[in-house]
Amino acid sequence: MGKLQSKLKHSTYKYSRPDGIIEERIQTKACLEYGPAHADSVSVVAALNSDLCVSGGKDKTVVAYNWKSGDVVKRFRGHEREVTKIACIHGSSLFFSASRDRTARMWDLRGPAQPRQQFSGHAMVVTGLAVSPDSSQLCTGSRDNTLLLWDVGTGQCMDRASISRNLVTHLCWVPQEPYVLQTSEDKTIRLWDSRGLQVAHVFPAKQHIQTYCEVSEDGHKCVSCSNGFGGEGCEATLWDLRQTRNRICEYKGHFQTVASCVFLPRALASMPIIATSSHDCKVKIWNQDTGACLFTLSLDGSGPLTSLAVGDTISLLCASFNKGIHLLRVERSRGLELQEVAAF
Template identity: 65%
Template sequence: YFTLCIMGKLQSKVKRSTSKYRAIDGVEKSFPTTTVQQYKPAHSDAVTSVTALTSDLCVSGGKDKSVVVYNWSCGVVLKRFLGHERDVTKVACLLESNRVFSASRDKSALMWTLDSNLEPSQEFNGHDLVVTGLAVSPDASQLCTGSRDNSICIWDVETGDCLQKSSISRNLVTHICWVPGEPYIIQTSEDKMIRIWDSRELQVAHTFPMKQYIQMHCSVSQDGHYCTTSSNGFGGEGCEATLWDLRQTKSKVCEYKGHLQTTAACIFLPNSMASTPLVATSSHDCTVKIWNRDNATCIASLSLDGSGPLSSLAVCNSSYLICASFNSGIHLLRMTNTRGLELQEFARF
């Protein structure tokens, strides 16, 4: 492991970045030029999905059909899983686990085990179209998948059996997340609906008011109290993320508006990052923004020039985010709080 890290550092290259940040008052400020480490790329094509496995390992999937486990602290590929016949659309895992899940345009989902060979440990076949939603239950016993075939499936992770399947007309699934410590699953769709499913009977337990634009992504706070969803759009219309209260009221709290194109991802940041709760978003407009969760003030904004659409966003640890892009691989972003919260690009791979 130590040798791999040293090799990764020797392979890295340094390039200059002239990133700009926006202060809370909306006045743009330029800070001194920083160096961006260029590590060995994780993928040879667009990266479609990324998530954190440990504090320094991430998992990603891409149009090159591969699933990659990458040590971003060293710039080293630890595992490259090849088994899908078409683009990987989503990856998922539980933190600190040794299992990784992937979904694909080949209509399947696969499970990979880090300490075994490079063959899939389990296959989940049953959808009729591309699999676009993927989430692991908090106890790691079940996998939930969703597809453009309008269906949601619950699978037994150990056997690969489909335990339940439910279909709703026009429910073209875009994303799925599991509520921590609960039997509930949140799902976004191209029909502009946001649904909460009870996984025990696989029935819809609640629907939020229909949004004006297609809902692209959803995530849940670690305490299970809040959910964010994000919207497609263009020219600043739509393009927002929305905060929902998952408790008794199940109402909209606020909206995060400022992106100019589709907001592809929205995530909650750990409370250790700031004195106030934070939400981060990434967009097809090549920017990542950090917001005050409760009053929707944009605290920091970073433009990743040349990245193309940003497709996915995840938290590494209390200081770093990882962001997937179509044109420039995966971006490692560092958050600092010395002069107010700032966001910097630290490395690309």
Template identity: 60%
Template sequence: MGKFQSKVKRNSSKYRADSHVEESAPVQTIQQYSRAHNDAVTYIAALKSDLCVSGGKDKAVVVSNWRTGAALKRFVGHEREVSKVACVFGSNRFFSASRDKTVLLWDLHCKAGSAQKFIGHHLIVTGLAVSPDCTKLVTGSRDNTLCKWDVETGQCLLKVAVSRNLVTHLCWVPGESYIVQTSEDKSTRVWDTRDLQVAHTFPLKQYIQMHCDVSEDGNYCVTSSNGFGGQGCEATLWDLRKTKDIVCEYKGHLQSTTSCIFLPKGMCDTSLVATTSHDCTVKVWERDTAGCVCSLFLDGSGPLASLAVCDNTSILCASFNSGIQSLQLDCSRGTSLRQVAKF
């Protein structure tokens, strides 16, 4: 087995962080574009260097040019709100999951409806993991099951249920046949997609694990936790080569930490992790020391739902009240984060 052996109210004032903990956005001109969604944005992913794909409570999947703020295409096919979107960076195909219990495959250049439909879950689909060659898809749901699909045919190849495993997120390990999965049962599991069996389970955390991401080299994964009033609310770094212990924890958010991602090495000289939270803040951390290098409070955004990186200086953030926020990371003199646009 290789390395694996060894409902929120939309009131931003409720989530405002204490002034001595968080930094508000400095006074500046923020470019305002037309909103990509007419309701809360639930998830966002990078599709190409200048394109992102997002899903929202308006049931739509939207491809936008994040550099210009222009919504290029709007895909409608789900009967209820979109819960997750996923894609292989650089491709023209992407997937969306929904509360309607289905997953849809879309093609950027297709004018008709969805290219494929995946039906097999009995509750909201909350996890999507796509193989690097885009031929296999693994989905997870609050119905305690994971399904492995053939992308071209839409056929369910394998289906496995684990008691109380209410899936919150899935992420493919680069260069491997494994996926990482977080759950409401407070655990983080590593699955072998070849037979869809659990290869490893990390030690239980104290709070629900909300989200996960895997580093580009496939050596580390980071998970985020729900919580309230600063209890829980952390992100946790795990070493996939030494799976017994926590490497470090990133503590500082005051509400549930909804998203956690590794930032590309090209962004700064050091390895960084970014997190976002219901407390309306985006934080950037030194990966190995767990030191918070910068923190940005997005006033009026409401709870923040998701993060994505499209190039070496920009981070996109999905929010409940203010659409998609475009943030710029500057490491030229220290590390700073500022809001430049929203759409």
């Protein structure tokens, strides 16, 4: 399936000038319309490499998609309900999916379209999925208040931990460390030591449900985001993972739940920057150090934005409830701007 058409799209965005004045501009551009990756809402997208992404959604499928050519590479079926999370082993053909069917599965892009391994042990929807840096272990979390640690090679459960009211919303593994970061509906962020699956640290509780988390490439910082409505909550928070583990900065400006947050490549700007996506149909770029919003792109009509992933050094992939996956490009000719260049 190649691109279907190219059409002009109009979008409104806000741009922060160097002098601090925020301007509202109208952007008109040609946006490629590729064949859709999914037949229904997309819940999650993750980058497998600089050409391929893996996504999952309400149609119960996992799809490997070449977002540069607009082609479905392979479609994987096996889950009985909506796919909720994806975790990739970068530099390989292997990736994992989690689902409302209470299972996680491992897939191989180079193998058959059947799961290579299945991980069954949760009593409710699997809402967290993280693979260890050496790819030997998988950690899953669920609304059943439990975390499970799995041996990837055998599919056997190695360890289990349960905390009352710890409804897991997301998991990510700290690079080059035995630690797993976890967000929860109980408004806390926990750092787990995978060696025995014990809580190593609990961050100061927030006022709203924590929906997502990501760790910086160097493993020194993490960012989490919050649910909310009408501008209350609806924020992202930067934390220190090294010594104090205190809140460093907050990023406020969304008007509905912030569903995803990512660290952007350092090559993009002279300052460290992060990006967030929200149910308010907006993607924002922030100065990581000051909390200033540098750019806001509105993807009108897309419905809630559900997931955000770094595609390559200048590209972001944004999953949405109504219009599939958006390919966004960071332009630096007039400062930092986001442009939608394709949708699929």
